[in-house]
Amino acid sequence: MIKRRIQFASRGMKICIFCMAAAAGCVAAAPDQPKAKPCSTPEYHQFDFWIGDWDAFDVDNPSTVVARTRVDLILDGCVLREDYQGTDGYKGQSFTIYDNRRNVWHQTWVTNHGELLEIEGQFANGEMELVGKNHQGEMVRGTWKPVPGGVREIGMKSGDGGKTWNPWFDIVFRRAPECESSQRGRDR
Numbered sequence: 001m002i003k004r005r006i007q008f009a010s011r012g013m014k015i016c017i018f019c020m021a022a023a024a025g026c027v028a029a030a031p032d033q034p035k036a037k038p039c040s041t042p043e044y045h046q047f048d049f050w051i052g053d054w055d056a057f058d059v060d061n062p063s064t065v066v067a068r069t070r071v072d073l074i075l076d077g078c079v080l081r082e083d084y085q086g087t088d089g090y091k092g093q094s095f096t097i098y099d100n101r102r103n104v105w106h107q108t109w110v111t112n113h114g115e116l117l118e119i120e121g122q123f124a125n126g127e128m129e130l131v132g133k134n135h136q137g138e139m140v141r142g143t144w145k146p147v148p149g150g151v152r153e154i155g156m157k158s159g160d161g162g163k164t165w166n167p168w169f170d171i172v173f174r175r176a177p178e179c180e181s182s183q184r185g186r187d188r
Contacts, residue, residue, distance in 0.1 A: 039078035044098045046123035047080055047105065049146045054173035062172065069173060105130060141165065150174040
């Protein structure tokens with residue numbers, strides 16, 4: 001009888017060891033797969049050249065600041081946020097995102113004058129070009145491109161559905177002075 005209990009206990013122990021080994025094998029066979037970080041493909045970073053703290057100048061008057069602009073990444077690096085503070089009291093914010101479903105860039109711009117502008121487009125040949133209609137129904141086109149010492153943004157309007165374009169604004173963003181010195185300090 002004692003021999004039988006030992007055999008039964010031994011068999012139970014073997015089953016228990018087998019189950020534990022099988023469970024460990026299942027755990028080892030199914031390691032956690034790292035999830036792809038959202039917005040990490042190169043397309044999401046085509047507009048990163050605009051990130052920074054900027055002083056904005058009219059191209060025709062490059063010595064007078066017309067606005068302070070801060071562009072940063074928000075929402076885990078998926079959205080570019082622009083905060084524009086004009087020296088004349090005009091304020092606006094834009095939110096720009098790459099829509100990988102449609103392979104287009106989308107920007108929504110809102111202002112303290114109650115204006116809303118939605119524009120979309122592509123990054124090509126080193127420039128971001130976004131097109132849409134303003135609150136007056138005119139077609140508008142914005143083009144951003146890196147230039148020595150900053151970023152240039154050119155705005156155009158069209159009253160004939162895009163057949164002809166007329167200048168709207170032409171500004172250049174240069175790094176704000178206190179940002180330049182702090183950036184140099186980080187680069188060392």
